[in-house]
Amino acid sequence: MKANCWMGKKRVEVRNVPDPQLLNPRDAIVRVTSTAICGSDLHLYNGFLPTMVKGDILGHEFMGEVVDVGQGVTNLKVGDRVVVPFPIACGTCHYCKRGLWSLCDNTNPNAHIAEKVLGYAPAGLFGYSHMMGGYAGGQAEYVRVPFADVGPMKVPAGMSDEQALFLSDILPTGYMAAEQCGIQPGDVVAVWGCGPVGQFAIVCAYLLGAERVIAIDRFPYRLRMARDKAGAEVLNYEEVDVLDALREMTGGRGPDHCIDAVGMEAHGGTLEYAYDRAKQAVMMESDRPIALRQALLACGKGGTVSVAGAYGGLVDKIPFGAVVNKSLTIKSGQTHVQRYMKPLLERIERGEIDPTFVITHRMRLDDAPLGFGIFNDKQDECVKIVLKA
Amino acid sequence: MNAPIDDVLERTREDEWGRQAAGRSGWAPVREPVYVWEEPGRRQEWQEQLARGSNPDRIAGGLAVFSMGLGLLQLAAPRQVAEWAGLPEERNMVNLLRAAGVREIASGLAIFAGATPGVWARILGDGMDLALLADALRDPRADRGRVATAAAVVAGTTLLDLFTADLLNKRNAMGPDAAMTPTRRVLGERGTYGSGFGGGFGNQSGGTHEGMGNTLFAEDKGIEIERSITVGLPPEQVYAYWHNFENLPRFMLHLEAVEVLDGTRSRWTAKAPLGMSVAWDAVITEDIPNQLIAWQSVEGADVENAGIVRFQPAPGDRGTEVHVQMRYSPPAGRLGSLVARLLGEEPHQQVRDDLRRFKMLLETGEIARSEGSLDNKERSAQPPRKNVDVPDYPATPADTTPADTTPVAEAPGQP
Numbered sequence: 100m101k102a103n104c105w106m107g108k109k110r111v112e113v114r115n116v117p118d119p120q121l122l123n124p125r126d127a128i129v130r131v132t133s134t135a136i137c138g139s140d141l142h143l144y145n146g147f148l149p150t151m152v153k154g155d156i157l158g159h160e161f162m163g164e165v166v167d168v169g170q171g172v173t174n175l176k177v178g179d180r181v182v183v184p185f186p187i188a189c190g191t192c193h194y195c196k197r198g199l200w201s202l203c204d205n206t207n208p209n210a211h212i213a214e215k216v217l218g219y220a221p222a223g224l225f226g227y228s229h230m231m232g233g234y235a236g237g238q239a240e241y242v243r244v245p246f247a248d249v250g251p252m253k254v255p256a257g258m259s260d261e262q263a264l265f266l267s268d269i270l271p272t273g274y275m276a277a278e279q280c281g282i283q284p285g286d287v288v289a290v291w292g293c294g295p296v297g298q299f300a301i302v303c304a305y306l307l308g309a310e311r312v313i314a315i316d317r318f319p320y321r322l323r324m325a326r327d328k329a330g331a332e333v334l335n336y337e338e339v340d341v342l343d344a345l346r347e348m349t350g351g352r353g354p355d356h357c358i359d360a361v362g363m364e365a366h367g368g369t370l371e372y373a374y375d376r377a378k379q380a381v382m383m384e385s386d387r388p389i390a391l392r393q394a395l396l397a398c399g400k401g402g403t404v405s406v407a408g409a410y411g412g413l414v415d416k417i418p419f420g421a422v423v424n425k426s427l428t429i430k431s432g433q434t435h436v437q438r439y440m441k442p443l444l445e446r447i448e449r450g451e452i453d454p455t456f457v458i459t460h461r462m463r464l465d466d467a468p469l470g471f472g473i474f475n476d477k478q479d480e481c482v483k484i485v486l487k488a
Numbered sequence: 489m490n491a492p493i494d495d496v497l498e499r500t501r502e503d504e505w506g507r508q509a510a511g512r513s514g515w516a517p518v519r520e521p522v523y524v525w526e527e528p529g530r531r532q533e534w535q536e537q538l539a540r541g542s543n544p545d546r547i548a549g550g551l552a553v554f555s556m557g558l559g560l561l562q563l564a565a566p567r568q569v570a571e572w573a574g575l576p577e578e579r580n581m582v583n584l585l586r587a588a589g590v591r592e593i594a595s596g597l598a599i600f601a602g603a604t605p606g607v608w609a610r611i612l613g614d615g616m617d618l619a620l621l622a623d624a625l626r627d628p629r630a631d632r633g634r635v636a637t638a639a640a641v642v643a644g645t646t647l648l649d650l651f652t653a654d655l656l657n658k659r660n661a662m663g664p665d666a667a668m669t670p671t672r673r674v675l676g677e678r679g680t681y682g683s684g685f686g687g688g689f690g691n692q693s694g695g696t697h698e699g700m701g702n703t704l705f706a707e708d709k710g711i712e713i714e715r716s717i718t719v720g721l722p723p724e725q726v727y728a729y730w731h732n733f734e735n736l737p738r739f740m741l742h743l744e745a746v747e748v749l750d751g752t753r754s755r756w757t758a759k760a761p762l763g764m765s766v767a768w769d770a771v772i773t774e775d776i777p778n779q780l781i782a783w784q785s786v787e788g789a790d791v792e793n794a795g796i797v798r799f800q801p802a803p804g805d806r807g808t809e810v811h812v813q814m815r816y817s818p819p820a821g822r823l824g825s826l827v828a829r830l831l832g833e834e835p836h837q838q839v840r841d842d843l844r845r846f847k848m849l850l851e852t853g854e855i856a857r858s859e860g861s862l863d864n865k866e867r868s869a870q871p872p873r874k875n876v877d878v879p880d881y882p883a884t885p886a887d888t889t890p891a892d893t894t895p896v897a898e899a900p901g902q903p
Contacts, residue, residue, distance in 0.1 A: 119871040154868025233860020
């Protein structure tokens with residue numbers, strides 16, 4: 100089959116690889132009908148996350164049709180149309196039982212690697228480095244889905260692929276980011292990052308009762324999408340002083356909550372960016388937390404900073420004094436997708452959310468390398484690319 | 489029969505950690521609060537103590553700076569130093585002085601790492617310098633007057649070093665809190681705090697473990713491992729699964745097979761590095777249902793080993809904590825284990841991974857496998873080729889106490 104493989108820094112290639120086989124009784128094989136490129140894939144693409152091996156198949160947002168099931172799977176049959184969550188979860192461990200699906204104890208065969216870096220190993224993920232399990236990803240024609248009786252969710256016939264696809268990752272991610280803020284009526288929420296996750300965070304913040312959402316980015320086309328499609332008030336951090344603007348826009352109070360939907364490859368004003376890039380170059384810092392620093396400083400007193408952006412390692416110069424003295428709460432985590440799939444599916448069915456608004460490009464799997472290129476460089480007003488079979 | 493186990497393994501690492509937390513003097517009751525105005529002598533005592541604590545470090549710091557400065561001088565301008573000290577300016581002397589310079593710098597740095605050993609390093613250096621100078625007095629090319637002066641200076645420094653060492657000794661004896669400086673924490677301070685932890689509890693000078701070495705492993709203390717994991721099932725089920733030793737190879741990847749011979753005896757075969765195989769017979773020495781199983785290998789084993797696995801309820805609804813303590817003596821002793829380590833075997837990690845697989849098996853009925861880690865070898869995360877043997881998934885044994893693998897949490901999308 101064809102699959103999009105990581106071949107090195109800034110290099111992905113679509114190659115011919117063997118079809119997946121069932122390896123465990125609770126596996127299923129899914130023929131992928133739609134998949135996407137995620138912003139966190141770019142961290143792998145740009146070589147920021149360790150433990151990648153040449154040839155690894157990427158991709159963790161995918162859906163399709165079940166073509167084979169292991170003996171342990173009784174709730175799915177061949178032909179079912181499913182969307183698959185990106186964390187792989189067993190459903191029976193302590194964390195799964197508490198709804199913390201991305202912390203599953205039992206799905207990372209390379210837990211010993213993750214433990215060394217993180218202290219304890221979270222769940223395995225599709226297509227996201229060997230530290231996260233070394234699973235083959237979904238930017239391919241077929242994928243093996245472990246614990247298929249737990250993760251995959253059936254998609255109703257009336258719903259298109261594009262409506263359902265983002266339940267695999269980014270819509271639940273935006274939702275969890277907003278939910279973790281603990282939004283009260285009247286609250287003002289600031290969102291850093293107008294990529295797909297940021298767009299969904301804006302939408303979900305409104306759904307959860309925010310009175311105003313202010314979105315921050317530097318690409319006018321993304322800010323336009325945030326304003327016109329997601330309904331946010333927008334700020335371009337290259338044009339204005341964000342901390343100042345946020346303060347004055349909120350009558351001197353600052354936003355009640357802040358969402359970091361940017362993550363470890365943040366870009367910033369010259370000096371700060373140069374500092375972080377320099378430190379990365381000599382391996383003294385692995386992640387660039389520019390948006391996070393701003394969010395921590397900008398957040399109003401007593402608020403929550405919800406970190407949806409992906410970070411892998413070490414960050415530098417975090418204004419922790421601001422956290423302590425403003426009594427801030429920091430919430431984060433890889434999305435517990437399984438928790439949100441059904442409720443969000445229902446919202447989509449009721450017309451409360453139309454996730455398709457973030458899609459700007461549709462391509463075939465063969466074009467994936469080009470897709471990575473324009474997505475990474477923000478070319479051609481690219482926000483979200485969907486790869487179709 | 490139980491003696492080896494009692495001696496070898498009864499004290500767990502957790503006991504050790506607790507003991508070390510108590511400090512050198514052991515557990516003493518928490519002291520009653522002090523009313524400072526009722527005890528005027530205390531303030532005086534504190535002032536003296538604070539001075540005693542910091543003074544030696546300050547002096548040692550000064551000596552360190554002096555050492556490094558002198559060393560730098562000796563290294564950079566040995567001829568000049570020779571001239572000042574009245575020593576013959578020939579090549580041997582120049583090299584000697586340079587070497588002395590390096591030594592001075594090193595002992596200066598050593599003081600920053602640990603005041604006491606650093607100062608003693610200085611004293612040794614002073615001794616060497618005095619010997620050098622004494623020797624020079626007999627040399628006709630030397631300027632005797634200057635040599636004598638230099639010797640007097642060195643002697644004076646030596647006295648200062650000795651005085652400082654004495655102060656440091658007194659300060660160290662006051663207990664771990666006496667020093668105000670952070671430099672105290674490293675190198676050589678183990679002697680003050682009591683037996684170190686790093687050597688593994690088999691090697692402690694604590695005294696009560698003297699008998700350990702003699703019982704099971706005559707000379708070699710072997711490798712000790714203590715690891716634990718929490719499994720979300722009641723102790724009865726976890727104990728039952730483990731007790732059927734023929735299940736163990738399913739998650740202990742180094743085991744090839746276990747054959748239960750009778751009530752207490754079993755035969756074990758395991759893989760060794762370089763494709764070899766080792767075997768031994770083991771007996772259960774203690775068996776408390778749902779609580780613990782202790783075993784020991786029999787005379788003539790390829791790999792002597794003994795251990796205890798305990799099953800205790802985990803807090804709340806978390807299930808069972810499984811604690812494994814074991815000790816084994818690899819073939820070819822320490823050398824063998826070193827070689828094995830170089831070949832990528834790491835027993836502590838292996839036991840941890842074995843326990844993780846045990847948990848997976850019991851909680852989910854299968855062991856997680858990924859394309860990128862099949863056979864525990866790293867390969868790219870792509871599906872394996874068909875017709876190339878995919879390693880056999882270890883089949884769930886018939887008598888597995890069934891983990892209820894119906895997902896307890898609500899699986900999305902279920903009708």
